[in-house]
Amino acid sequence: MASPSNYGPYARIIDYARCMGCGTCEEVCKFIHDDNLPRIRVIEVTSGLLKPISCLHCYRAPCVEACPTGAMRRDEKGAVYVEESKCIGCMACLYACPFGVPEVHPMNGTSLKCDLCRDLIAGGASMPGCVAMCPAEAILYGSPQELAQEMKKRALANLLGLPQG
Amino acid sequence: MVKPILKLITVAKEVGVVTRKYPYESPLLTEEFRGKIEIDASICWGCGACVKACPSNALTIRESMDVMELVYFAGRCIFCGRCADVCPTGAIRVTKEFELATDELEDLEQVVIHRKVKCPICGKHFVPQPLEKYVCEKCAKGEIPTYMMVCPECRRKVGVKKMIRCKGG
């Protein structure tokens, strides 16, 4: 089992500056999963401001630390996921999460959260669904270095007022 | 006609009387028997794993504003012991108690009362105190980080706001 801080080669970030709050990611996520439940959710941060939130697959993930059964774990690609057959639904992960991300699966009572589309990627996809479908390219997937670079580039472009694309 | 009589008498004589004189004698229990469960309230977190695992809904959670009650109704229990399997703290113990007969259904109830933590932002009560204590010990070595005092919904909003500020701002 991976230790909580065993950060993997891939990560995903949401560029809130670019995000338009359109909700495509949520719909895509719903569509991808058999149970029709989104793992990324658009919430109303303040009135009128819609932004998505999903698992950040933290570097030292408190949810993995808190999980009493080891159902919450990290795979070799860096995604923190729930092994459903071991999850007892205690939701310690939810209370441990600084962003309150995990949800109770309404059908199974287990913990429900983003796993960076593990199954899709294992099946050959290059990136999670939300990343692929985001119309504003606000969701990014890649190695931490790549992501940092991209974000830096974007911040610079933003600062200089350059057109982005 | 004589043969069955003789056979019966032989068998009866060989076997003797096998009756166990329960309740004056101890019952025919083996050490593996699963009876009623006992919930040790002092270590129960109120996480609800047992409730999720219980096939017959003998364990249920009754929620009110600031209190969460874990209710065990032995009358519906199928004595499978799954709750004890999944309990992360070992608070549930399967006993050998089976003498549960009663004329009042109420007698079969066991209730564990959990007080819930109040969110300072929205004022909602959200997590049973012992569960929060456990999470703090596990993730923050016992001190309560500020975010943990806040309910998950408020955490999301606060979290996104913070991220917008540091990344997009």
Add this chain to the structure above:
Amino acid sequence: MSFINLALSLALIGVAVAVAPILDTVDRKLRARLHSRIGPPTLLQTWYDIAKLLGKEIVVSEGGSAVVVPLFMTVASALLALSALPPGVPSPLAPLDLLYLIMFSAAAHASFILVAVSSGNVYAVIGGFREFVLVSVNEVAFVLGLTAVALSTGVLSFSGAAYYGDFRPIPYIVSFALLSICLYVSSARIPFDLGEAEPELASGVLIELSGPLLAIGIISVLLKRFLSASITAAAIALPIMRYIGAYGLSGFSLLLALTITVWIIHSLIAASLGRSRVEVAVKTLISLYIPLTLLAYTLLLFGV
């Protein structure tokens, strides 16, 4: 002498009512022991059952209220039949007491069938029908067997039996065999408890009775059993009394002791056999009765 006779008859009736339920418990105890278990806690168990039933409500189904009369008739007939039994004392009924016994024991069986029919339940009716088939075969053999026993002991009367006539052992043994089989059958025990067969008829004849009525029903069944046992006992007692000259009270005690023995033998047989089918039972019985009867009467006729 008729006073002693009356007293003994009354005594036997009293003893029968008091002892039959206890003997039933003995029966249950014995069966339990053969099953490797303990069985009823005390010998009074059947009495407790009856006492409890007397305190319960009577529920009578519509159209089934007529059971009361035949129920009491069964008890009364069985008791009257018993009154003919005390042996060794000349009875006012003397020449006719055999007839009297046959009549009332038949009446006990007949009215028991009436109980079934009048309760109106399908199972009870089937049970009653089975009883009827069995009793009609059995009663004929019973009359013949009883007569043969009386003839072979030398008289046509129980009470006067010991006083005149010859005792003829060989016909006696044959006719006693016939009679004892008949009496075992009429005690309605396994394999011949067809009227109450639990698995298919759910207590058959007794099914609709409840509370005190059921108590009376149970008493009547037990009395019928006691009657069977004591007639068998009487048939054994007669030749013994002839030889040891046990009359009056001692004859009475002998009769009682033998009744209890016979009862226990009956229950032992019942505990180790299964229930028969009515058609099989009738066939088996007829195939036993006809040769035995023929043999008994041939022997009697030819004066062996």
Add this chain to the structure above:
Amino acid sequence: MNQHKDLLPQRLRPLESLIQEWRWIDKGRAVMLDVKRDKLVEVARILYKEIGAFFKTCAGVDERPLWGGFAVYHIFGIDEEGLDVVIYVKIPEKDHPWVPSIVREVPAADWCELEFRDMLGIDPRGRLTQRLVLPDDWPEDVKPLRKDVPYGYRPPRAEESRPVEAGMYPSGVPVGPYHPALHEPEYFELYVEGEEVVDVRYRGFHVHRGIEKLAESPRFDYNKVTFLAERICGICGFVHSCAYVMAVERAGKVEVPERAEYIRALLLEVERLHSHLLWLGVAAHLLGYDAGFMHAWRVREKTMILAEYLTGSRKTYGMNLVGGVRKDITPEKVPKILRVLEEVAEGTKKVADMIVSVPQVRKRLEGTGVLRRGDAAALSVVGPVARASGLNRDIRKDYPYLAYKDVSFMVPVYSEGDNLSRTLVRVEEVFESVEIIKQLLDRMPPGDILNEEWDIEPGKYAVTSVEAPRGEDTHFLITGVGRPYRWRVRAPTYANIPALRPMLRGQELADAPITIASIDPCFSCTDRMLVIDVRTGKRSVLVTRPKVRVVSLG
């Protein structure tokens, strides 16, 4: 298993032109054929009559949430090859779905076609369907197994119960629903002439508890359904839970430790011991031989204590989970098991000998309730009933599962088909079971007993058959999200009840209980779904005597 992955198995070649598509399912143990609705009858006919497959069961499924229509799965089995064949028929209609009935070609499909009609409203066309289902006062338009009907939906009860109909036949003898011979609420009506039974009617499903619907409900998940499956039947519950977990494991490709498979097989045999001894006792009781009943149950009690020693519960063991078992059989338990087996074998020998030596018992077993080989084969009866009628069918041999491939045992077969042969088959199986348990204990491999890490993909299929004490128990499963999408159970009694008719006709009334019991009926198994004939109406039974006068209160 299947060397030619891409080729339709040889036996099924005649069907090639009639099917649309086919594929292997259930880890290559079964073939699924997609068949168009208009070809269904033809396919079923060829499969049943020409290829010689046994009909197992059929299941209607509400697949509207998946693709917008209904579907029916007909499940056949080819014993010789150990291959199950699933015919999949799509029904595009949303509102009044129908499917052609295959009853004319496959008579054994009679009950389950009515079942999907009642539970899902899929109309089997081309047959009589005036049979009603569900409780009598259930509204016609509520179809409980449809996905849009909540599992807990209870329509209001009818205010008045229907008046008791007077019987058409004056000679009708009701047996049940509360009858000392049954111990379960079922209803037989025997028509008698004198004491001879001339006809029988059966009205079942008193014990319908909606298990298949519950398993799909959000209250349950894969593991919890195991405990539900166990409670289908209190006598052969472990068989059902095994069949269920095996179906999940095969459909979901869950690895099961070998030791767990041995423990499951061992417990299945313990259950068979207990069930057969129970039956022997009950049979003796029904024949009025209580001593036999008591002594058979005395011996049986040892197996109950053994079961509790091994599992923690006397019945409904609660041992199975998806991926293995919960309790190990540790080496220190072995001597005690062997001791109990010794006692049971010896005790059974004595008791069986004692029971059969009683003349009345023997007379009433011999030559009664005869089921001829021809009838048995035509009705596809299973288990000891089939084996007593000369059919050598045993799932443990025909479709080896769990650890049965590693043990050797005999399958007792008798040809008389009467109650006595059914008794003897069961008695001999007791001894065989004892031997099987000994072999299993001997060869039990070391290792884990439970694999707790699995992930089950939705939309996979499995068909499992397990030899229950009463015969073949078939489960069909479609996986869903977190719990089965559809789970269909066909208990052995379901296949054996139709055989009662030829068995009971011409019998004495007195032998009816033992004949009914001789198939070892388990109605709670059978009735988890509904079945059957309502034209019987409800007849006055010993307990339904509506006008009662209370005379006194003592």
Add this chain to the structure above:
Amino acid sequence: MRVRPPKALRKSIWVFHLNTGSCNACDIEILDVLTPFMDAERFGVKLVASPRHADVALLTGPITRETLPKVVNALKAMPRPRLVLAIGACAVGGGIWHDSYSVIGGFPRLKKILEENGVIIDRVVYVPGCPARPEAIIYGLAVLIGLLKKKVKKEVKEAGKGEG
């Protein structure tokens, strides 16, 4: 109006077995109570075939919709005092089926229906267990007729505090 079960019941108690849709496990345990290892006859218990003869109905199962009218009739056919021993998780609280569409869900709900129909149950004792083991059934009978006192009572505990 309820009738107190008379003392006579302590010596003699006849039971009628009423399966209302149970899985058979409790039912075979009831039979087990009569067999040599437990032998309920040592308390004067006898299994009778007709509800007319019975003092106690041994009720097992969650009461399915189909059996409901028959169960009501069977209980009606029992003479008073009419006692019920509800055996097993199903009869006590509906068990694993408690909220299924085709069951009524345990004796407490049946009791209401019985009361609507004017059928009075004089005393009920619940025997939990799945299945209730034979000893538990014997214990339940003993509680029912007043030989033994019940042992269980409702427990309310506050989490985080020691036992006591």
